Amino acid sequence: MQYSGMIRDIRFLILCALIILSSQPGLAAKRLSMPEVLAASSAADWRPLDPENTLYVELPTGRVVIELAPAFAPLHVTNIKTLTRAGYFNGLSIIREQDNYVAQWGDPENRHPLPAGIGKVKAEFDSSLPPHMPFTRLPDGDVYAPQVGFSDGLPVARSDALHKVWLAHCYGMVGVGRDLDPESGSGAEMYVVIGHAPRHLDRNVALVGRVIKGVELLSSLPRGSAEMGFYTKTEKPLPIQSIRVAADVPAAQRSNLEVIRTDTPTFAALIESRRNRPEDFFKVPAARIDLCNVPIAVRERPAR
């Protein structure tokens, strides 16, 4: 580890040298802020959401928008859309709120029957590396995986040795609750990460998407007082009015969002703006960033 520390120090020195070389002679380059990077973006730096793979979770406090990840968990996503379209989630509640961990919904008392065709699903915890996976790799390493970065707007980890790629448990990621049996997660119970990235769950649970907007409606709920943050009988869980597939919602009622593309020079500049934040406040730049600290920018779609 001494060695690894020395490597880091050397890399930091090289980075400093590059920044100095790329700037005006004798002047350090001005570090850009993320708002400055985004202000300089073009329309092509953004992508719309696919309504067929977007969920709206309607709470009394507002709407949570989830982008599903069919490329990583196709069977679970199919199940979740079947459950959603059958109205399975409507009238259920947030049943678990564990501090620095997850918010979770489901039907532990089996009040709603499972629609036909929903059962156990193959454990989609990781995937074989496809031959041409889009991958914007981060330069600063990771404690848990050999490589980390972004693929189609999602935080991923991968191992060439294992020939595998998997979604990473960053803040706002959406997973499927299961019992001890790895194939027991149908999608009827889902959780959202609301704390420090619980990366030990990677490759042990199916991640199915990411909250694009409204995660604060889930993260700000009172914590449950039973074990693992479940609510007790006397605590009032927040009801879920409905979950819908965006494609089933009239266009005028849809959220009009777009997400930054993660395979562009603009996204590379965004990463750099977070590795080395503006010097007005950050006197000692981190000069590195971990996967779950990179923001995947979302905005209201501007009128064209």
Place this chain on the structure above:
Amino acid sequence: MQYSGMIRDIRFLILCALIILSSQPGLAAKRLSMPEVLAASSAADWRPLDPENTLYVELPTGRVVIELAPAFAPLHVTNIKTLTRAGYFNGLSIIREQDNYVAQWGDPENRHPLPAGIGKVKAEFDSSLPPHMPFTRLPDGDVYAPQVGFSDGLPVARSDALHKVWLAHCYGMVGVGRDLDPESGSGAEMYVVIGHAPRHLDRNVALVGRVIKGVELLSSLPRGSAEMGFYTKTEKPLPIQSIRVAADVPAAQRSNLEVIRTDTPTFAALIESRRNRPEDFFKVPAARIDLCNVPIAVRERPAR
């Protein structure tokens, strides 16, 4: 990074081999859960809090207990105790609640006069490495620093090359808000980390302690809708009834807590129990852990 991935894989294989060698012939060792490790702890594995360096933040919803870190930020801690004993914080509010980032309190409208002797403080963002610093080093590296681990119950990062050590911005850590001037943080404005570890703040802000109990009372508040999570005029911030130094509180009203020591075989076993969680659920053990995922256990002090 290929090389580093290979090193990780080799280390993982060595670890597996060690686990197998240390167990009954032909059987893999059972992985212990954290509750099992803690149940096997002795009284000597725990330490009391020093009432002179413990703060009670009394909210309408309950008490937040903060352990101060005078070893790392002595001038800031002195300031904070002076402010606290002058009653400066009593009647102020949580003024900022930014999702996945911080909860913050202070007096931006200068309603309370600063007590005598409170002013700018030297920027205690890191310290020179003392000759004999207690340090339980984590084996799995870190994205941001050459070395990370625990010192007297606090998550720290260090660099032998820089001859420096600093507190790390993990969930629940308490810092001192400042303006652009690095010496502008007096301690009159404080924040608590309530999201994924914002490690880019390391060495740029003074960390002064850690929430030992009650962080969920801060993390579950409604998010502020103004920029950076500040509350607007129409949002009702949660009032702070009082902040007191525990030593000034009658013994019968004190929280009776103790914290696990971080320099013992029990704590090493706790780390291991989180690197390789029980196989009943975790089919693919992480075999590694990052600094901010290690829980620093706290419990009610048992009757002796």
